[in-house]
Amino acid sequence: MTPMTRARPEVVAFDVNETLLDLAPVRAALVEAGEPESLLSTVFARTLLTGFAAAAVGSWCRFRDAFDDALAQEADLSADRRAAVADSFGELAPHPDVEPALRRLTEAGVRVITLTHGSPGVAEAGLERGGVTPLVERSLSSEVIRVWKPSREVYVWAAGSCDVAPERMALVAAHGWDVQGAQRAGLTGAWFPRSERIFPTVYGQADVVAADLAGAVDALLALPPR
CATH class of the missing domain: 1.10.150 (DNA polymerase; domain 1)
Known part of the structure; x- marks a missing residue:
């Protein structure tokens, strides 16, 4: 279920390891x-x-x-x-469902970035290997600010790097801890399963829970405009 206070994001950030790139x-x-x-x-x-x-x-x-x-x-x-x-x-290379999901967002006029605390260059190399680099505006690694997700500072920094307020950005991740961190920083969080079977109940409710990556993207695009 998606809270009524959430609106369609202007920017969607994606976690990298597992979420986008196959390990x-x-x-x-x-x-x-x-x-x-x-x-x-x-x-x-x-x-x-x-x-x-x-x-x-x-x-x-x-x-x-x-x-x-x-x-x-x-x-x-x-x-x-x-x-x-x-x-x-x-x-690493992208999972097969990544290219169509990113393309759906960009064709809808939504900006796409990646956000990781992993080593700089990993996301860029994987996106290039999968041929999806043109769909991604920028790749951010929080090593630049020496902070790990899910610290609030990372998500606020990412939003600032894109010149949007946190509430105008969403994060898509296959990790519950990442979605929780994003939501507590004011972003819209969207979770779908890869290695995790369910969204951890101890974190409360995710803004979006979907069966797969395509479903997560569809749910974000279905949110009401601001």
Whole structure:
């Protein structure tokens, strides 16, 4: 259900890892290093834990460094092997449903950006690999301001970078914590499942919950104009 106070956004920001880009190359790199591909979910969760904890105490670390530490905790790999796995983030490509979703927004006159706390360049390389770069106005990494999502500062900074008020921007993500952060910063939040099966009930209600990426975009476009 969508609150009546929400209106059609002028800008839609998309999370990058998992939401737009398929992490299959990272799983493949783990297998090549002699680890099960299923290890990625544990390592990714520990990476987020590391970054979130740093943010909670007013500190900061790069996504790549948090990922390396998480991988060192979970697998007995040399530094070179871990670096090779981390490098595979540069090989990501969009999920098949990304291009039509982004095109639907741009054809409707809605601006599209990406917003990540991941390493700069990952989103750009993935979008280029998928041929969807022309559909994206800009790619933002909060490493620029040394803050991790879901800190409020990231979403407000993103809105300011696009010269719009937070309430005129939406965030689409396959991660409940990201949608919650965006909504608490004043953005419209839209969630759909990829690795998460349901929107976490502890976060309350998402502005938009959809069955897939196309549904999330359709729901945002269906919101009343301002």
